[in-house]
Amino acid sequence: MEEPLQSLRARWPILLLTCGGLFGQFFAFDIPSALNEQFRQTLTVSSGVDDKEYAYLFNLLYSVYSIPNIFLPLVLGMAVDRCGFHVLIVLLGLAVFVGQLLFTLGVAEASWPIMLGGRVLFGLGAESMQVAQGCLLFRWFKGNEVAFALGLNLSVARAGSVLNDLVSPWFVQRHGIMGAAALGSALCFASLLCNVCSVAVDRIEGKKANLPAAAVDEGCSPRDLLKMPSLYWLLVVMCVSVYCGILPFNNIASAFFVETRYSQLPLIEAQKAAGSAMSLLFLSSAIGTPPFGLVIDNLGFRRHFLLASSVLLSATYSVIFGVSPATSMLMLGMVYMVFAGALWPSLALTVPQRLLGTAYGVATSCQNAGLALVPMFIGHLQATSANGDFKGVIQLLACFGLLGILSCLLILLAGLPGGELLDLPSKEAERRLKLGEHTPLKVGSTLSHSTFAQDVAVTGKGLQNDGKAREMEG
Numbered sequence: 001m002e003e004p005l006q007s008l009r010a011r012w013p014i015l016l017l018t019c020g021g022l023f024g025q026f027f028a029f030d031i032p033s034a035l036n037e038q039f040r041q042t043l044t045v046s047s048g049v050d051d052k053e054y055a056y057l058f059n060l061l062y063s064v065y066s067i068p069n070i071f072l073p074l075v076l077g078m079a080v081d082r083c084g085f086h087v088l089i090v091l092l093g094l095a096v097f098v099g100q101l102l103f104t105l106g107v108a109e110a111s112w113p114i115m116l117g118g119r120v121l122f123g124l125g126a127e128s129m130q131v132a133q134g135c136l137l138f139r140w141f142k143g144n145e146v147a148f149a150l151g152l153n154l155s156v157a158r159a160g161s162v163l164n165d166l167v168s169p170w171f172v173q174r175h176g177i178m179g180a181a182a183l184g185s186a187l188c189f190a191s192l193l194c195n196v197c198s199v200a201v202d203r204i205e206g207k208k209a210n211l212p213a214a215a216v217d218e219g220c221s222p223r224d225l226l227k228m229p230s231l232y233w234l235l236v237v238m239c240v241s242v243y244c245g246i247l248p249f250n251n252i253a254s255a256f257f258v259e260t261r262y263s264q265l266p267l268i269e270a271q272k273a274a275g276s277a278m279s280l281l282f283l284s285s286a287i288g289t290p291p292f293g294l295v296i297d298n299l300g301f302r303r304h305f306l307l308a309s310s311v312l313l314s315a316t317y318s319v320i321f322g323v324s325p326a327t328s329m330l331m332l333g334m335v336y337m338v339f340a341g342a343l344w345p346s347l348a349l350t351v352p353q354r355l356l357g358t359a360y361g362v363a364t365s366c367q368n369a370g371l372a373l374v375p376m377f378i379g380h381l382q383a384t385s386a387n388g389d390f391k392g393v394i395q396l397l398a399c400f401g402l403l404g405i406l407s408c409l410l411i412l413l414a415g416l417p418g419g420e421l422l423d424l425p426s427k428e429a430e431r432r433l434k435l436g437e438h439t440p441l442k443v444g445s446t447l448s449h450s451t452f453a454q455d456v457a458v459t460g461k462g463l464q465n466d467g468k469a470r471e472m473e474g
Contacts, residue, residue, distance in 0.1 A: 010140075010201060010202075010205035010206075010208075010209065011140035011141060011149075013201055014136070014137075014140055014198055014201055014202055014205075015137065015140075015141075015149055015152060015153065017194045017195070017197050017198035017201065018133045018136060018137060018153055018194075018195075018198050019152065019153050019155075019156035019157060019194075020156070020190070020191060020194035021089075021093065021129070021133065021191050021192075021194040021195035021198060022129070022130070022133065022153065022156070022157035022160070022191065023156060023157055023159065023160040023187065023190075023191055023194075024096070024160065024184070024187035024188040024189070024190055024191030024192075025096045025100075025122070025125075025126045025129070025157075025160070025188055025191055026157045026158060026159075026160035026161050026164075027160035027161065027163060027164045027184055027187050028096075028100045028103075028122070028160075028164075028184030028185070028187065028188050029065070029122075029126065029161070030160075030161045030164045030165070030250070031164060031168055031180055031181060031184050032058065032061050032062075032251075033250060033251045033252070033253065033254055033278075034164050034165050034168040034169060034254060034275055034278065035168055035169065035172055035177055035180060035254075035271075036058065036252070036254040036255045036258075037254060037255065037258055037267060037270075037271055038169075038172050038177055038271070039054075039058065039177060040054050040058070041267075042110075042176075042177055043110060043112075046110035047110040047111070047112060049112075051387075052383045055379055055382045055383050056379045056380075056383055057112055057116075058379070059251065059252075059375040059376060059378060059379030059382075060116060060375075060376065060379070061115065061116065061119050062119075062248070062251050062371070062375040063371075063372045063373075063375045063376045064116050064119050064120050064123065064372075065119045065120070065122060065123035065126070065371075065372075066123060066127075066368040066369070066371040066372035066375075067120075067123075067368075067372040068120060068123055068124050069123055069124070069127040069128070069364065069365065069368035069372075070365055070366075070368050070369040070372060071365060072124060072127070072128055072365070073127050073128045073131050073360070073361040073362075073364035073365045073368070074358070074361040074362050074364075074365040075361070076088060076092075076128040076131060076132070076357075076361060078357065078358050078361065079357075085132040085133075085135050085136055085357070086199045086202070086203060088128070088132050089129065089132050089133065089136070089195050089198065089199050090195060090196055090199060091125075092124075092125040092126075092128050092129040092132065092195075093125065093129065093191065093192040093195035093196070094125070094192060095121055095122070095124050095125030096122055096125035096126050096129065096188050096191070096192070097185070097188040097189050097191075097192045098121060099118045099119065099120070099121030099122030099123070099124070099125060099126075100118065100122055100181075100184050100185045100188045101118070101185050102114060102115075102117055102118030102121060102122075103115050103118030103119055103122060103181060103184075104118070104178070104181040104182050104184070104185050105118070106118055107177055107178050107181045108178050108181075127364055127368055128361075128364075129195070130360075130364065131357060131360045131361050131364055132357070133153065133198075134150065134344070134356075134357075134360050135356055135357045135360070136198065136202060137149050137150060137153060138348065138353070138356060139202075139206070139211060140202075140211070142353070145297065145426075146297075146345060146348065146426065147293040147294070147296040147297045147341065147345040147426060148290060148293040148294050148297055149293075150293065150341075150344050150345060151289040151290045151292060151293030151294075151296075151340075151341050152289070152290040152293070154285075154289055154340055155285070155286045155287070155288075155289040155290050156286070158282040158285055158286045158289075159282070159283075159286045160187070161281075161282040162279045162282045162283040162286055164184075165275045165276075165278045165279035165282070166275060166276070166279050167183075168180050168183075168275070169271050169272050169275045170272075171183060173268070224355060224358065225358070225362065228350075228351065228359070228362070229350055229351075229416070229417070229418060230416055231350050231411065231416040231417070231418050231419055232347065232350040232351060232359065234407050234410055234411050234416070235343065235346055235347055235350065235363070235411070236362065236363050236366050237403070237407045238306060238310070238339075238343065238404050238407045238408060238411075239343060239363050239366065239367050240366050240367050240369070240370040241310075241370075241400045241401075241403040241404040241407065242309065242310060242313060242335070242339050242343075242400065242401070242404045243367050243370065243371065244367075244370040244371060244374045244397075244400050245313050245317075245335075245397050245398075245400030245401050245404070246281075246313070246332055246335060246336055247371060248371065248374045248375050248378055248397070249332070249393075249397055250278065250281060250332075251375060251378075252378060252382070252390075252393070253274070253277075253278050253281075253329070254271065254274045254275065254278060256390050256393075257270075257273070257274040257277060257278075257325045258270045258271060258274050259387065259388040259390075260321075260388055260390060261274075261324075261325050262274060262325075263388065273325075274325065276326075277324075277325035277326045277328075277329050278325075278329055279329075280326055280329040280330045280333055281329045281330075281332050281333040281336065282333065282336070283333065284330055284333030284334060284336075284337060285333045285334075285336040285337040285340070288333075288334075288337040289337050289340065289341050292337055292338065292341040293341050293345075295341075296341055296342055296345060296426070297425065297426040297427075298425050298426075299425060300422070300423045300424045300425045300426070300428070300429070301423050302342040302345065302346045302422040302423060303346075303408065303411055303412050303419065303422050303423055304412075304423070305338050305339075305341070305342040306338075306339065306342050306343065306346070306404075306408050306411070307405065307408040307409070307412065308338060309334075309335045309338040309339035309342070309404070310339075310401055310404030310405040310407075310408055311401075311405060312331060312334060312335050312338075313332070313335045313400070313401035313404060314398055314401030314402055314404075314405065315331070315401075316328060316331040316332055316335065316401075317394050317395075317397050317398035317401065318398060320394060321394075344360075345426070346422050347359055347360065347363060349418070349421050349422060349429060350418060374396075377396070378393050378396070381393050381396070
């Protein structure tokens with residue numbers, strides 16, 4: 001018998017440790033984007049590439065991060081469901097640290113192959129880490145606090161991105177790009193220690209709290225993917241479209257603002273001004289995501305918030321040449337806050353808990369497929385356009401906002417089974433799941449995925465397996 005959620009006091013240390021476990025990798029991930037111009041000035045000379053080759057290789061730093069993660073989060077998500085997440089969290093944290101060390105060595109040697117290799121290894125750990133940590137947090141916070149927990153986890157992690165935008169331009173003046181990369185390595189090591197501690201606390205306190213095992217006997221099979229409901233897949237489409245509309249722009253935002261809005265300033269001043277504006281994207285989301293998670297938990301309306309975020313994304317790119325950089329990044333920060341705060345808890349309402357790792361893994365894999373391809377296409381657009389001409393890039397990003405709007409309208413208007421559950425407060429959604437009024441996807445040999453009616457069971461049987469009730473997040 002599980003103890004009441006309020007008695008599980010260890011969930012707060014675990015939440016703080018998982019936040020620290022992501023902080024370093026989020027800081028290190030955005031070092032190239034924050035120091036784009038300094039990297040260009042240094043590496044075009046030391047590595048012997050011209051500006052167009054640099055633009056391609058720079059965007060490749062983000063593509064190679066994402067390419068392995070087109071498939072790996074799916075595989076590891078299924079491994080989490082079958083084997084648990086304790087060993088995986090430690091191994092993934094180690095991959096992040098070693099990958100950043102390799103990137104730092106590549107910067108010191110002005111070697112693009114070493115830098116790219118480091119980013120590959122870094123990416124192998126970083127994206128799947130978020131899948132494993134999401135399952136760990138859901139284990140402790142399922143019910144009326146899960147959106148807040150996921151929101152705070154993302155908020156503190158994104159504080160690493162904010163700190164990077166503010167600190168790296170200052171740090172590079174004193175220690176060069178090698179020093180900035182080494183700082184990222186040190187923070188990744190600190191995050192590795194946090195991840196090891198979070199696993200240790202979960203092992204010890206989970207037994208005391210009588211929580212279910214971190215792994216389940218029946219696990220997941222690839223055939224279960226074909227039985228995911230249509231509602232889930234539309235949410236995945238939204239995940240890909242909105243994230244591809246935000247994160248690739250952040251990769252080039254420094255160059256965009258320096259070349260279009262701050263071109264009259266000396267490079268150092270322009271870089272600082274661009275960094276200050278860029279920090280607003282993740283600063284606003286870092287501050288706003290935890291309280292917004294509480295709003296989601298208490299009010300619901302997830303589908304409407306998802307639609308609002310997609311509309312705001314398209315609106316941002318339609319006015320980006322006419323408003324200040326700070327305003328643009330603040331608007332994107334609002335998009336990021338609202339979308340992330342509504343999306344990830346919504347995904348948990350569409351599948352049973354035993355498939356949660358797989359569901360997060362599929363979404364993350366699809367997201368990374370987009371994040372692998374879009375930066376390369378943006379690099380091609382930049383290489384074939386005149387310096388300072390970003391119109392094609394902005395038009396591309398605006399189209400992702402339109403795709404998000406279309407996907408969300410389908411979720412709202414198509415009458416998909418389970419869709420109304422997304423608009424309920426978390427406590428009410430949990431209550432209905434327990435009563436069997438709504439049930440996430442029931443995966444079994446008797447379930448067909450040929451009709452919407454069979455995608456979502458309307459009895460409580462989908463919450464049971466081997467005689468044990470498996471509660472879903474509310």
